[in-house]
Amino acid sequence: MSKALKLYYDLMSQPSRALWIFLEKTKIPYERCLVNLGKDSQINLAETVAIIRYLAREYRVPDHWYPADSRQRARVDEYLEWQHHNTRAMCAIYFQYMWLRPRMFGKKVDPSRAEQYKAQMESCLDFIEREFLGGGSRFIVGEEISFADLLAACEIEQPKMAGYDPCAGRPKLTEWMARVRDATNPYYDQAHKLVYKIAPETVPKPKL
Amino acid sequence: MSKALKLYYDLMSQPSRALWIFLEKTKIPYERCLVNLGKDSQINLAETVAIIRYLAREYRVPDHWYPADSRQRARVDEYLEWQHHNTRAMCAIYFQYMWLRPRMFGKKVDPSRAEQYKAQMESCLDFIEREFLGGGSRFIVGEEISFADLLAACEIEQPKMAGYDPCAGRPKLTEWMARVRDATNPYYDQAHKLVYKIAPETVPKPKL
Numbered sequence: 001m002s003k004a005l006k007l008y009y010d011l012m013s014q015p016s017r018a019l020w021i022f023l024e025k026t027k028i029p030y031e032r033c034l035v036n037l038g039k040d041s042q043i044n045l046a047e048t049v050a051i052i053r054y055l056a057r058e059y060r061v062p063d064h065w066y067p068a069d070s071r072q073r074a075r076v077d078e079y080l081e082w083q084h085h086n087t088r089a090m091c092a093i094y095f096q097y098m099w100l101r102p103r104m105f106g107k108k109v110d111p112s113r114a115e116q117y118k119a120q121m122e123s124c125l126d127f128i129e130r131e132f133l134g135g136g137s138r139f140i141v142g143e144e145i146s147f148a149d150l151l152a153a154c155e156i157e158q159p160k161m162a163g164y165d166p167c168a169g170r171p172k173l174t175e176w177m178a179r180v181r182d183a184t185n186p187y188y189d190q191a192h193k194l195v196y197k198i199a200p201e202t203v204p205k206p207k208l
Numbered sequence: 209m210s211k212a213l214k215l216y217y218d219l220m221s222q223p224s225r226a227l228w229i230f231l232e233k234t235k236i237p238y239e240r241c242l243v244n245l246g247k248d249s250q251i252n253l254a255e256t257v258a259i260i261r262y263l264a265r266e267y268r269v270p271d272h273w274y275p276a277d278s279r280q281r282a283r284v285d286e287y288l289e290w291q292h293h294n295t296r297a298m299c300a301i302y303f304q305y306m307w308l309r310p311r312m313f314g315k316k317v318d319p320s321r322a323e324q325y326k327a328q329m330e331s332c333l334d335f336i337e338r339e340f341l342g343g344g345s346r347f348i349v350g351e352e353i354s355f356a357d358l359l360a361a362c363e364i365e366q367p368k369m370a371g372y373d374p375c376a377g378r379p380k381l382t383e384w385m386a387r388v389r390d391a392t393n394p395y396y397d398q399a400h401k402l403v404y405k406i407a408p409e410t411v412p413k414p415k416l
Contacts, residue, residue, distance in 0.1 A: 050285035057278050070265050077258035084292035 272352035
């Protein structure tokens with residue numbers, strides 16, 4: 001493919017952050033096209049997961065991001081498909097309901113609905129703690145970081161802005177989040193600067 | 209991979225049907241493990257899209273199902289990611305709310321909620337008519353059938369059981385559905401036997 005790769009991104013968006021970190025970390029050359037998704041609603045970001053797969057085919061990226069080994073790849077794929085209705089949906093809904101919607105549209109938070117969204121998100125985070133991280137490996141699939149980890153971590157950062165600490169009471173998730181950050185810094189922290197800034201002091205966050 | 213491929217499936221489930229049709233059509237040897245998802249809720253079907261990708265790597269299946277060409281593959285992937293929150297979610301929610309929930313749990317249908325679910329589904333079907341099928345090619349990506357078409361068609365069959373005709377007023381969708389059926393019969397009709405049987409007479413359906 002030509003070098004004219006352009007990334008239209010907004011670091012307020014979780015999948016946008018995952019893609020941006022990935023491009024920076026793998027040194028794939030691209031043109032930065034910063035957009036404001038809140039204002040530029042006509043921009044079509046297409047599907048992040050499909051874009052990541054395409055980049056892994058077209059550029060020499062280290063194998064661990066999307067393993068060539070068929071069984072390992074199937075396990076990465078399993079997470080990538082699963083997350084749409086789970087990590088992606090649950091963390092984003094909670095953030096939007098608790099933080100974005102009141103600020104953008106002046107809507108009130110209904111406590112019983114808030115409780116419901118929180119419970120859904122917690123059940124998803126508990127599932128990750130138990131199933132995806134319960135096997136004792138360092139990352140979701142094996143000992144090295146893959147797309148699955150990066151996408152997951154970026155989603156799980158999001159509710160921090162609404163004052164929710166996803167790591168509290170989840171020791172495996174806590175350690176794994178730190179590993180994902182270590183493996184992708186300084187880009188991880190750069191991408192999450194606004195998240196850390198908006199998250200209240202009650203949520204543990206790195207001192208930048 | 210070994211020959212001990214087992215498919216746990218229930219033809220009442222749309223992704224289950226897509227996978228079953230694919231295995232039959234491509235003659236991949238497998239062991240049929242019929243389950244009743246309504247009763248066997250502990251069965252973990254994992255993620256259909258990840259399974260299909262794995263099968264395409266491990267078995268010699270004709271290229272058109274999941275093209276090796278990187279740009280074509282990216283377009284198939286784009287649909288496969290998009291569908292989770294669109295075709296898959298919208299058609300399934302409508303079907304469950306209108307048909308399954310009243311029958312399984314004796315729940316009443318709230319007309320305003322029914323209208324909302326219908327509008328969401330229709331906006332998704334209109335998007336498919338306009339965007340995915342609007343370019344004049346025979347299938348979602350190019351002139352041959354891919355996973356994207358099969359998965360999409362199986363989802364779009366589902367609301368027929370609730371008396372909704374997805375083809376009405378959508379000429380491109382109508383012709384494309386007929387093409388997907390032609391390209392995968394006799395398995396398509398076998399997989400949808402129950403759908404055709406349950407769908408009321410007001411919904412056009414093949415005479416078997």
